[in-house]
Structure formats: structure tokens, C-alpha cells
Amino acid sequence: MTKRYVGKNTLKIDAESKVTGQAQYPSDLKFDNCLHIKIKRATYPHAILKDLDISGAKKIDGVVDIITAKDFPDLNTFGLIIKDQEVLIKIGEKMKFMGDALAIVIAETEEIALKARNKIRVEIEKLEVITDPLRAIEKDAPAIHEDFSGLCTDYLEPNLNQKNILADHYLKKGDVKKGFREADLIVENEYRTQHIDQLPLQNESGYALYDDKKDEIKIWAASQWLHDTQADVAQSINMSKEKIRIIQTAIGGAFGKKEDVSVHIHLALAALHTKRPVKLVYTREESMIAQSKRHPLIIKAKTGVSSNGYLTAWSVEVIGDTGAYASSGPAVVHKGMYHCTGPYNVENIEGTSYAVYTNNTYGGAMRGFGTTQMAFAYESQMDILAHELNIDPAQFRYQNAYITGSVTPNGQKLGKSVNTKRTIESVIDLAKWEGEINK
Amino acid sequence: MKINLTVNGEKREVEVKPQTRLLDLLREDLDLTGTKEGCGKGECGACTVIMNNELVASCLVLAIQADQSEIITIEGLNCQDELHPIQKAFINKGAVQCGFCIPGMIMSSKQLLDENINPTEAEIKRGLSGNICRCTGYVKIIDAVKEAAHKMKSRGEDDD
Numbered sequence: 400m401t402k403r404y405v406g407k408n409t410l411k412i413d414a415e416s417k418v419t420g421q422a423q424y425p426s427d428l429k430f431d432n433c434l435h436i437k438i439k440r441a442t443y444p445h446a447i448l449k450d451l452d453i454s455g456a457k458k459i460d461g462v463v464d465i466i467t468a469k470d471f472p473d474l475n476t477f478g479l480i481i482k483d484q485e486v487l488i489k490i491g492e493k494m495k496f497m498g499d500a501l502a503i504v505i506a507e508t509e510e511i512a513l514k515a516r517n518k519i520r521v522e523i524e525k526l527e528v529i530t531d532p533l534r535a536i537e538k539d540a541p542a543i544h545e546d547f548s549g550l551c552t553d554y555l556e557p558n559l560n561q562k563n564i565l566a567d568h569y570l571k572k573g574d575v576k577k578g579f580r581e582a583d584l585i586v587e588n589e590y591r592t593q594h595i596d597q598l599p600l601q602n603e604s605g606y607a608l609y610d611d612k613k614d615e616i617k618i619w620a621a622s623q624w625l626h627d628t629q630a631d632v633a634q635s636i637n638m639s640k641e642k643i644r645i646i647q648t649a650i651g652g653a654f655g656k657k658e659d660v661s662v663h664i665h666l667a668l669a670a671l672h673t674k675r676p677v678k679l680v681y682t683r684e685e686s687m688i689a690q691s692k693r694h695p696l697i698i699k700a701k702t703g704v705s706s707n708g709y710l711t712a713w714s715v716e717v718i719g720d721t722g723a724y725a726s727s728g729p730a731v732v733h734k735g736m737y738h739c740t741g742p743y744n745v746e747n748i749e750g751t752s753y754a755v756y757t758n759n760t761y762g763g764a765m766r767g768f769g770t771t772q773m774a775f776a777y778e779s780q781m782d783i784l785a786h787e788l789n790i791d792p793a794q795f796r797y798q799n800a801y802i803t804g805s806v807t808p809n810g811q812k813l814g815k816s817v818n819t820k821r822t823i824e825s826v827i828d829l830a831k832w833e834g835e836i837n838k
Numbered sequence: 839m840k841i842n843l844t845v846n847g848e849k850r851e852v853e854v855k856p857q858t859r860l861l862d863l864l865r866e867d868l869d870l871t872g873t874k875e876g877c878g879k880g881e882c883g884a885c886t887v888i889m890n891n892e893l894v895a896s897c898l899v900l901a902i903q904a905d906q907s908e909i910i911t912i913e914g915l916n917c918q919d920e921l922h923p924i925q926k927a928f929i930n931k932g933a934v935q936c937g938f939c940i941p942g943m944i945m946s947s948k949q950l951l952d953e954n955i956n957p958t959e960a961e962i963k964r965g966l967s968g969n970i971c972r973c974t975g976y977v978k979i980i981d982a983v984k985e986a987a988h989k990m991k992s993r994g995e996d997d998d
Binding site: 408410411413414415416417418419420421422423424426427429597598599600601602649650651652653654682683 | 865869870871872873874875876877878879882884911912913915916921925928929930932934935936937938939940941944970971972973
């Protein structure tokens with residue numbers, strides 16, 4: 400077989416359009432007679448929307464219309480895995496984080512849209528704001544999604560407030576009790592990671608256009624899950640998928656952040672409502688408030704090791720702050736748990752993980768999908784253990800590292816391309832590490 | 839109010855508002871959308887252009903401040919339909935991924951190499967320190983600037 404591409408340097412097909420500035424990202428497109436959108440968002444992270452007064456804003460010259468939930472009473476909720484997110488918050492319902500949309504302001508210019516948005520009066524009844532997942536799982540904490548029925552398994556501790564637990568997972572390999580009995584040293588620690596924004600350089604932005612002859616909505620936006628987004632937009636506004644066309648522009652970075660719906664549904668509604676081209680570009684602040692983050696995880700790790708430096712048992716509890724909505728949360732905490740031991744051999748493992756609703760900006764996908772947070776915990780454990788055992792930390796990692804035939808926590812036998820040891824050797828070399836490893 | 843400026847060698851007269859930014863003037867009024875907006879706060883460098891032989895974040899320059907100025911944007915770089923050596927090097931070295939930072943990155947590289955055709959790696963890093971890239975990790979971008987410097991230098995010597 401001839402090697403056409405593998406092992407050869409192939410120039411990126413769109414690089415020339417990007418170095419000349421000709422590549423078109425969503426906000427680079429131009430439409431005649433285009434209207435501009437700004438979104439009025441929640442004024443408090445957890446509150447009941449009592450009243451929304453758009454009358455003053457509507458009077459401003461150049462405001463074309465302001466859409467609220469009242470204009471589209473039959474909208475369905477949307478979401479990547481679980482459809483728990485409202486397109487627009489209705490009067491009498493709750494805003495659950497600062498990114499929730501209350502109104503879509505449509506105007507002849509962006510400046511007018513912004514002015515009108517600031518004129519919208521919002522009346523709310525404040526509720527307890529839950530920013531700590533450990534508070535959310537206390538029995539007396541208010542349910543963030545009141546009608547959420549819970550998806551918890553029997554493995555989860557019954558004393559937790561399951562109304563705020565989105566999903567849980569359980570992991571078992573070998574006999575963890577036996578593993579800890581065999582250990583000469585056991586180290587137990589709790590690690591916490593923080594929200595991180597993926598920060599793609601291009602903010603969420605796009606255009607939409609309604610074609611009344613075909614009864615079709617076209618949306619130009621950068622999306623990571625093009626067809627899932629198409630299906631989600633369609634179901635949320637009760638149109639068939641064939642009537643929603645999403646045209647992928649150049650994508651100015653995403654790193655997981657553009658897996659979720661952002662501008663799409665609001666654009667679709669505005670196009671449908673006005674029958675004119677509409678444009679919506681998030682500011683950086685808006686992108687940070689309204690779109691996903693890397694999940695902050697609380698990781699409780701307990702590791703057993705023999706006196707000669709071999710791992711015997713590992714148990715882990717992972718609590719993920721999924722924020723106000725599910726997004727990728729159920730999958731991120733699942734994958735994170737499976738990576739609890741990193742690239743190290745452990746015979747006996749037990750783990751639980753769960754994603755918890757809070758009033759923070761929701762957690763979603765980001766480079767590594769739960770594994771990078773875990774790396775902070777397991778590599779810290781490895782360093783602490785090596786120090787306690789008085790073994791060189793490189794040697795300690797090396798002698799526990801995966802090799803061909805190693806079995807991961809979820810039972811996968813690694814068949815090929817297992818380069819952990821080679822990686823450690825390279826790191827020792829590049830870092831000019833002074834310790835020596837015994838191969 | 840009306841302002842006059844030269845953009846990519848062409849004299850332009852543009853009607854602007856007091857709050858119009860140079861970035862808006864380029865993108866909206868002159869349709870030069872190669873210059874990007876990433877943050878609107880002068881932090882990311884996606885909107886970098888050259889104004890009177892100096893790098894500026896065009897989101898922090900008011901259009902009226904650009905009256906009588908000379909501006910070069912990414913669209914002004916390829917002369918007679920041939921790519922600039924910096925543009926070629928960015929393609930050849932695989933320095934372009936999502937591409938959103940690239941116009942600003944290339945303008946900063948041009949300014950750097952116009953001032954110093956022999957930059958050290960540290961000088962390249964300093965020259966590009968106002969431009970954020972979230973995809974590449976910068977390694978290949980730095981490689982590209984090195985290659986461009988090499989090509990521009992040998993081209994300069996050929997001319998002599």
C-alpha cells in the first residue's frame with residue numbers, strides 16, 4: 400500500500416485564505432438590509448422572573464421588535480445531552496444563571512439594540528444562589544430544576560439531595576478493600592479545580608435568514624456539532640430538520656465551547672419574526688457568562704502503595720459542578736472518573752462520580768473532557784506518594800506506568816501504541832532530570 | 839464627520855461617528871474583514887494593524903484618531919497577487935489552525951521583521967507578545983517567523 404498522506408507533510412487546504420484575511424468567519428459575512436440583535440439576560444443567578452417591561456425599550460426609534468417567551472409560547476427546551484435549557488425565560492419561571500435569555504432585542508443598528516436592551520425593566524424575586532456543589536447536594540438546598548426527576552443510581556449515597564444531582568457513575572475493578580489491605584502506605588487527599596473558559600478567539604456569532612417561499616431558516620454560524628445543533632434548533636422551535644439549514648463558516652477556534660447551542664435559536668426566532676436577515680455577535684463578556692466552561696471538579700483520591708513503590712489500590716470520588724444546565728456534564732464526569740489513575744497500573748479501583756446543578760455558568764466540553772482536572776489530582780498523589788516513600792518521582796511513575804497489555808480502570812486492555820514509558824524517558828531527558836530510572 | 843486616510847496604499851475618505859473605532863471603520867465601512875475582533879479590549883491582538891509604521895490594536899483606536907494616517911492591514915500585504923514571504927512561511931510551517939489570530943499575528947511579524955531582519959527567538963517572542971493564539975501553542979508560528987526572516991534576508995541580498 401502506498402502512503403499517500405500518512406507520514407507526509409500536507410499543507411492545510413484553507414491556510415492561504417487565512418493568511419490573506421479572506422477566510423470568512425461568521426461576523427465577516429455581509430447581508431443587505433440586515434438587523435442587529437442583542438440579548439437581554441438574567442439580572443440575578445437564581446430568581447423568579449416576575450415581570451418584564453419592554454414598552455420603554457420598544458419606543459426607541461430604530462427598534463424593530465423585542466421577542467419574549469410570550470411571542471413563542473410553544474418553544475421546547477434544548478440541550479446537548481439532556482434538554483434542560485430554556486430558549487427564553489417565561490414570566491413566573493426561574494432564571495438559573497446569569498446567561499439565561501429573557502428577551503431578544505432586534506434593531507436597525509447594534510447601537511440602538513444595545514440602548515433598547517438597557518431600557519428593559521426586569522422584576523424578580525430572588526432565591527438562594529447556589530455556587531458551591533457541596534451546598535447543592537445538602538438535603539435542605541433548593542432544587543435548581545424543580546421538575547427534574549433525577550437520574551441517580553442506587554450506588555449514590557442516599558443522604559445526598561438527588562434533586563440537584565444530574566447524573567452519577569460508578570466504577571469497580573478488582574477488589575479495592577483487598578488492595579488497601581495489601582498497601583504499606585495510604586495517602587488520601589482532596590483536590591479542587593476551577594472554572595476555565597476555552598476562550599476561542601472568535602466569539603459566538605452568526606446570521607440567519609428566513610426564506611418564506613421554502614419556509615426555511617438558514618443560519619450561518621460556527622458549530623462543532625453541526626447536525627446535532629440543526630436537530631436541536633428544529634425541535635426547540637417545532638420545525639422539521641429539513642427546514643433548518645446551518646451553513647458552517649470558518650470556525651475561529653472552539654475547543655469544546657462551540658458544541659453547545661449559542662446564537663442559533665435566537666437568530667432563528669428573530670429571522671422568523673422579522674423576515675429580514677439578522678445578525679448576532681456576542682461580546683467577550685457575554686461569551687464568558689453565557690457559554691460553557693471547563694467543569695470545576697472536587698476530587699477525593701485515596702491511593703494505596705506497597706513499600707517498594709507499586710500501586711495496590713485507588714479509590715476516587717468526583718463531584719463535578721455542572722452549573723445551571725447539563726450540557727456535556729454527564730459525560731465529562733464519567734470520562735474524568737475513568738481517568739482517575741492516569742497512565743498508571745492499578746489492580747484494584749473503585750470510583751463514584753456525579754455532576755451537580757448549581758447557579759454557576761454551565762460546564763461543558765473542553766479539551767480533554769474531564770481528564771485534565773483528574774491529571775492534577777493523580778499526578779499530585781504520585782508526587783506525594785513518591786516523597787513519602789523516598790523514591791525518585793520519575794522512577795515511581797516509570798515502574799507503575801502502562802505497558803502493552805495493561806488494563807485501564809474501565810477494563811480496556813491496551814493493545815498497541817502504549818508509549819507512557821517512552822514519554823517518561825523523553826521528559827527525563829528534556830528536563831535534564833538528575834534522578835535515574837531503573838528500566 | 840469626515841476623515842481622510844490611506845489604507846493599503848489607497849486614499850480613502852470616510853464618514854465616521856465620534857465613537858467609531860478604527861476596527862469598525864476597516865471592517866464595516868471599508869469591508870476589510872481580514873482584521874478580526876477577539877476581545878474589544880486590546881488584550882488579544884486579533885485586530886492588530888500597522889498605523890504610521892507602528893503596531894496598534896485597532897479596537898483601541900478611534901477612527902478620528904486615524905485621520906491623515908497611513909494604515910496597513912492584512913489585505914495590503916500580498917503585492918501583485920503574490921503572497922508575502924511571511925504569509926508563505928505561515929502556510930509552509932503549519933502555523934495556521936483556526937486562523938482567527940493569524941492576520942494580527944502576521945502584522946506583528948511584519949512590523950518585527952521590518953525593524954529587525956535578524957531576530958533572535960526571544961525577540962520573536964517579544965514581537966508577538968501582544969497576539970494570543972489558542973490553537974497552536976506558538977511553536978510553529980515562531981518557526982514561521984524564523985523562516986520568513988531567512989527568506990526575506992536572502993531576497994534582500996539578491997536585490998543588492
